[in-house]
Amino acid sequence: xxxxxxxxxxxxxxxxxxxxxxxxxxxxxxxxxxxxxxxxxxxxxxxxxxxxxxx
Numbered sequence: 001x002x003x004x005x006x007x008x009x010x011x012x013x014x015x016x017x018x019x020x021x022x023x024x025x026x027x028x029x030x031x032x033x034x035x036x037x038x039x040x041x042x043x044x045x046x047x048x049x050x051x052x053x054x055x
Contacts, residue, residue, distance in 0.1 A: 006015045032038040
C-alpha cells in the first residue's frame with residue numbers, strides 16, 4: 001500500500017512545523033478576539049465587509 005504524502009498546499013512547510021505554529025498562535029488569536037479590543041476590531045471589519053458587499 002502506498003502511503004499518501006500530506007498536502008502542504010504548495011508552501012513547502014512540513015506539516016509538523018505548521019501544527020507547532022498553530023499550537024502557539026491559536027490561543028493568542030482566541031484571546032484577542034475574546035477581548036474588548038478584538039470585539040471592536042471584528043465589528044469594524046464586519047461593517048467594512050457589509051459596505052463592500054453593498055457596492
